[in-house]
Amino acid sequence: MRSAPTILHLDMDAFYASAEQAAKPSLRGKAVVVGGLGPRGVVATASYEARRFGVHSAMPMGQARRLAPNAAYLVPRFGLYREISEQVMGLLRELSPLVEPLSLDEAFVDLEAGGVADDEASARAVGERLRADIKAVTGLTASVGLAASKMLAKIASEEAKPDGLRLIAPGTERALLGPMSVRTLPGVGPATGDHLRRAGITTVEEIAEAGEDELVRLLGKAHGGSLYAMALARDERPVVAERDTKSVSVEDTYDVDIHDRVRVRGEVARLADRCVQRLRAAGHSGRTIVLKVRRFDFSTLTRSETLRGPTDDPGVVREAAARLLESVDTTGGVRLLGVGVTGLADYTQEDLFAQAAADAGASGGVQVEPDTGGEAEGASPGEPEAVGAEVPVGPVERRWAAGLDVRHAEYGHGWVQGSGLGRVTVRFETPGSEPGRVRTFRTDDPLLEAAEPLPLVERPGGARELPAVGEAPSRVEGEEVVPG
Secondary structure, eight states, rough: OOOOOOOOEEEEETTTHHHHHHHGGGGSOEEEEEOOSSTTTTEEEOOHHTTTOOOOTOOBBHHHHHHHHHHHEEEEEEHHHHHHHHHHHHHHHHOSSSSSEEEEEEEETTTTTTOOSSSHHHHHHHHHHHHHHHHHSSSOOOOEESSHHHHHHHHHHHHOSSSSSEOOOTOOHHHHHHBGGGGSTTOOOOOHHHHHHHHHHOOOHHHHOOOHHHHHHHHOOHHHHOOOOOOOOOOOOOOOSSSOEEEEEEEEEEEEEEOHOOOOHHHHHHHHHHHHHHHTTTTOEEEEEEEEEEEEOEEEEEEEEEEEEEEEOHHHHHHHHHHTTSSSOTTTTTEEEEEEEEEEEEEEOOOOHHHHHHHHHHOOOOOEEEEOOOOOTTOTTTTTTTTTOOOSSSSSOOOOTTOOOEEETTTTHHHHHHHHHEEEEEEEEEEEEOOOOEEEEEETTTEEOOOOOOOSSSTTTTTTOOTTTTTTOOOOOOOOEEOO
16 A cells, blocks of 8 residues: 555535536525436436435435425436546546546546645645635535545545545554445445344454454355455455446436337437437447336346447447347336447458348348346446436427426526426526526427527636535525416
């Protein structure tokens, strides 16, 4: 391990919810829950105000509504979150060439590799400056952990939340970890935690005292050995700048099971097109097409087909996904569909259209793999919409999901507070305004249209300072119903 705390772990505070609070002045200081709003949706992120009621990530949305009935429930706006993430990652890459993103809002940075820190004082100064830069650029807060290893840096950032910095000085690691729960260590989930508890091990210090042989007996050689090393604060993992993308996938969970086979085919085709869009955006092509189907009884089936060469052609992916669907029985109803591409490459094979047409009639060069069994609920590598973001399905219609941006020809920019019974309620405000007025329109009002999110902090030339994310609004105006 290093002799200086030069590994930094950054974690944005309640990222999605904080971004929504910054964008919507009327929600600052209030409970906000972001996720899928349908009966099968799950929580993506809850603001700290909502967490006081027991709401947390991955919780079913129905349970969250029971715990915090007065919270604001919004669909995710991933375009906005990705834009903010790119700004934050840009700041991190100014510090070091070794930046290891873990998600949109979390990353490790090797400060030593960037030559910006070599002791406690310089590392702390870099961390404080980074937090200030993130606030200035995005209007949001972040927590920073600094330590001599990745494991300890992540533990430090968790202890620093929200909006703080924690530095673990080399030589103090064992004393810090000792009284902590075994669940603090990476790789110790509910099942492993319960197994250790039944053996009388509940703290990190008790893991160290049990010894490596006992841990190996309880958990196996690989898991037991690594857990024992972590309990001794040993973690030699380097910060890895680039991770190879292994797959690209998209999936949707439906509020009501789909029974119509024609509708299922249409959904698979739509998902295939979205998957190709994401594939092209990443600069990749892929050789293996994967179909995922979760049926009415929660059984999950996957089917895959390997082509002769990589492709990023939507027609080829649609046809392959359609062929895979023919081998799946959906008569009982489908609650989730997904399409993915693996075996990624940086080039395409131009004659795949001809191959796909030929393979539709004969399977000579196509390998169809058997069902690989079930997957964990909600698992979707690289696909943030798996948290339950609602995507319109079937015929195009005007749907106004809570939280989405809109613009009215007369009243300007706002966001949807809710809709139903042919009406949509909009609050007209922007990130830099006071809490705005609420107005209600017909859902088919020709003057109302969807809009792109506004930046949380104005670009140079119109600079302004955002109110703090947790700041309470100074006034809230009443609702006005506008005749359609």
